[in-house]
Amino acid sequence: MHCSLAVSANSSSPPGRDIDCDVLIVGGGINGCGIARDLAGRGWRVVLCEKDDLASHTSSSSTKLIHGGLRYLEYYEFSLVRKALQEREVLLKSAPHIMWPLRFVMPHDPSMRPAWMIRIGLFMYDHLARREVLPGSRTVSLRRHAAGAPLKKSYSRGFVYSDGWVDDARLVVLNAIDARERGAQVFTRTRCVSAQRGSDGWVATLEGADGTRTVRARAVVNAAGPWAESFLRGVARSARGETLATKSLRLVKGSHIVVPRLFTHDHAYIFQNPDKRIIFAIPYEGDFTLIGTTDIEIEGDDPAGARITEDEIVYLCTQASRYFEKPVVPADVAWTYAGVRPLLDDDSGDPSAVTRDYLLEPNSEAAPLMSVWGGKITTFRKLAEDAADEVSRMLGEARPAWTDGAFLAGGDLSPWIGKAIKPDADFERFVVAMQQKHAWLPATLARRLARAYGSRVDLVLGDARSMADMGAEVAPGLHERELRYLQTSEWATTADDVLWRRSKLGLHYSAAERAAVEAWFSTTRIEEGTHACN
Structure with missing residues (x-):
């Protein structure tokens, strides 16, 4: 049993006291909390700070799927899809209370993609990674399957395949709880305002509602998500005061709408759009249907200000209405949310084509620095494992990985x-x-x-x-x-x-x-x- 002083940020260090640790992690989204959990479980002394609440931004604004990413096959992202497919069942077993299998129905629209292409894609999806829990894909008659009832009668055939659902924000919190119980200190609503690099360590200043803390860390992990680039340009400094930024992010907004329940069965839909994108329509919170997402590149340095636009609402309603018998209209929208995906700039013209894979950038020219670029929620555990391996190496002591097969908080039933x-x-x-x-x-x-x-x-x-x-x-x-x-x-x-x-x-x-x-x-x-x- 681990006890922590519950003062504002549930820290275990009184305000104003200096903290010495092995690793300071900046960012309380899924990647930061996942890395904190992994490192703490390996016995490293970890401090994590998040300027807002845990999962305040990208990590609570996803489409909430544990999925391989069927559409990424069209962009030849075979390695990413395989990695994500391998992680699906690892995650489903680790926390069955917040994650569960979900069957998806793709109505066939011959004007979008031919049936043979979809079947090949689903065959690859079924076989790129071993499955123990999730059933494979199959073709169904929408005139007989329950999923056909809410659709327009012109859709007579469909394809059914498996992925998973996750409560994304709770996934972040469960990682933070596990990290804390393994000794990490987690400070929310606490901003890292400076991080000065030396030859053998970092000195960082954290500011929160309960005061200022100085953290001395042997290494820093930059897991600031949409703010990862700006952290390196404006907060972290080399011993000579130089910027540490070497890469650029593309910030891509994904917006979602929630409408009253459009169907009563337990399957989700994946719809193909004329612009070659896809959207999902997913059972949500019992009484609702979640529809998303868009891919809109945004400019500026305030990802927190991203909001859905009227054009995006119309787009999602229009694309859903191409399939549902009952049109979805903006007046139906009960709630919206938008998240900003921090994608590594790979010079792709189409935001939808920018890779969702992650890149870990270690820098050991002085005190170790690890920057996390990109990523998706399905691969967070593997990202955290790879990051912890690299941080351990930079700290001079390889410590074994442990999270594959481990339960998340509350997951051991x-x-x-x-x-x-x-x-x-x-x-x-x-x-x-x-x-x-x-x-x-x-x-x-x-x-x-x-x-x-x-x-x-x-x-x-x-x-x-x-x-x-x-x-x-x-x-x-x-x-x-x-x-x-x-x-x-x-x-x-x-x-x-x-x-x-x-x-x-x-x-x-x-x-x-x-x-x-x-x-x-x-x-x-x-x-x-x-x-x-x-």
């Missing part, structure tokens, strides 16, 4: 269900076991808590034995006991952290209900000396 068999079935067995143990929980709430926290759910419930023990119901299905857990153990400091990242309850709540959660945070603070033991 065996204490509840015994031996794991198949991730999606294991989760359903876990829900049954949890409802038996906590029969007083309403079924809908029990399932939501199971999905969010997995085997850590008892840390949320604590000694509660009735709904009265859960404290006041701040908003429907959201009680004070859970909010306090999120405050003390998951770095939540605002209503948005809970409503849009630790969960998607904000999508289900009215404005008044969201305001009630905001009011709770405005009047409830973690007291100095409160401890979170995980």
